[in-house]
Amino acid sequence: MEKDKFDDLEVMDLPTDEESDPGFTEWRKDEKTLLNMGLPEEERDWFCDARPQVHKKSPKIIEDFLNWARAESLWILAFGTGCGAIELRPLLTARYDISRLGMAPRPTPRQANLFMIGGYVSIKTLKRIVRSYEQMQGPKFVVAVCSCAINGGMYWDSYNTVKRIDEYIPVDVYITGCMPRPEAVLAGFDRLKQLIRAGKAEGQNLYAQNFDYYKANQKRIIKDWNMPDYNW
Amino acid sequence: MQSLYPPVKNGKATYDLESQKYLKLWQGPQHPGVTGNMSLELDICGDQVINCNTHVGYLHRGFEKLMERRRYINSFPLVCRICVPEPDTNEYLFAAAMEELLGIDIPERAKWLRTLNLELSRLASYLMWMGGQAGAFGMGTIAQWCLAHRDFVLDLFEEWTGARIYHMYMIPGGVRGELPEGWTGRAEKVISAAEKLLGEIEQVFINNAIFKLRAQGLGIIEPEMIDPYAVVGPNARGSGIKRDLRKDTPYLIYDQLSFDIITENSKDAYGRFLVRWRETQQAIDLIRQIIKDMPTGGAFHLTLPNVLHLKVPKGQTYVKAESTRGEYGYFMVSDGSAFPRKVTVRGPSFSHAMALLEYLAVGVNIADVAGLMVSLHTYPPEIER
């Protein structure tokens, strides 16, 4: 495993206060509890008000074994968010066959650990993506296909699509294309597996550590926030 | 059914959720049983749906606004992406609207190549639909067969146009390129295998007792509902209405091909499956006819002068084509400049998924809602563009 290949992972510059990021709003009561202001008063107690935790690593041998297990059984959430979902279907057939890699499509986020964002994301879909992503159990990974997830693609001047998906949820691997061929998607999955086995697929921990940044971005864009602050 | 409905006060249905008689269920966007990114808000009593609201807008990219900002030739990559599983109808209609406003006529060979492209895309889309319909009723085998076979058709497309899904093949003035050497031989092999697959589907699915039980009587579209709800395409043909734009108002070279309009008289999901299954066979026959009758040689493209700064004369037009789902239309307005003034896309799923589905879903069991939605063949991207 060439470990030095992963040292150039992009590190985000995260604003933490009102001056550098004007959309940042005070939405937590203290360091540990969330306010859940989007819900009506009587329902706030029913939903989670704890922040996401950073996943602690086990000793090296066990962590390597666990990483191997995670990499070899990625279960994809069946959510076709955009165009890219149509290139997920051929992967399930016998020609490209991702079930030999241990991957299977799951209907519910509670049973999935890989979220494939297929292409462009409109604001209405972003709310559901955030909701599904937060409901997934860790350790979880995100793969973004198509150029629309990278920089807006050909909808660069559209008023309803977001241009950088990783301001809202953390992305581990990008797969370029419009559409990428199934072989390209498989190559992207292979890169994700290498990242997981090297212990560098840190999307979930990035989300927990920089929860304020992500939440502020999400709340600035999703104007009618009628769900818990952390959909766990 | 009447006893299931909640009492109405001030024009709003009052659901007494404490009584646990009613349940609001979202068959939401994240669901393996929806045909795209669309959601249904169902009100359920027991196992029956008593009200259904369709929610769309998850795939809205503002195409019509974007097309106003781009020149005509710059819109061609955009236009394919309006309908994701069957993009060729969009390309053809945008090119046809432009050509009609410009007043030009494309060469003969270009027309034949365009028709071949449309029919092959129809085959791919029907294969995917059949897989989806079987999958919605729980039989995943057909989905595997059909999607795997669709992949071979996409390989043919890749060899011909360069891309698997978004071909961008039909440009104003004709088509972008010729058929490769030996393509017709390879195409014949693929479509013969598709024909054999259709026979297997008949054995395994159409004669399947469970499919018959579940699909017969599901989603009945009466002939009186066709015009008030604008039901087009195989949904209307499954109720006995003989309407097909390729025969009624022929475009391209459909008046030189021989085929019949396929109808069924049972107005339910089973009849619609039979109509589409036969139309897949019809598409295969048409492809064979086109390959046999196509004129050899000739220009495939009419060169337009200065296509980047093309100024289309002032005017308004409406062009339509028969896609797998029904009448697909483009209403284009131009004001004499290099940018289109307004382009409106009429997707057939607009009326099927919203008004018709909300009417048909009443009284259906929860498990059959997915099957009903797929039997209307709605693709959400063309609803909200």
Next chain:
Amino acid sequence: MKQLYEMLCTQYHVYDFEQRQDRLAFVSIPSEQLVSLLTCLRDIYGFSHLALMTCVDWLEESRFQLTYILRNHDGHRELVIKSFIDREHAVADSIHHLWQHARVYQRELHEMFGLSFPGSPGMTEPMILEGWQGPPPMRRDFDTLRYCEDNYSNRDRTHSEPEAHMKATMYPED
């Protein structure tokens, strides 16, 4: 289609007839007579299929052009009816009682252009955009690029020469 136009001329104030193709014609009508013309076309002349209902924003003339595309299935003829309404006071008559899916079209136009169709059901809940607080987006004076720059941030491009960058990272020894 010219005979149809002449017959309609006797009853309504239709004007501006244009025959585009063999079976496609455009005709304009004042907005007051729109609903009765559509009812007459649907019931008497057999134009029973409403294919599309859309709107074009003529900003320079300060009016909206509502367009209704009707088809007669027996003769396979298509008639496009244009009706102009004022841009400042954008209210038009609803036709939801004539066709069931017209209310969906009207809901979309209400959201995208800000038109108002009094009496049409389901107008309060937004159909396509959720949590949208700006002006109606399909109007000509809504600048979508400026809206994007204000609300979404782009990825900054640190590598402006992709070929040189890829060469340096993938084949450094060359």
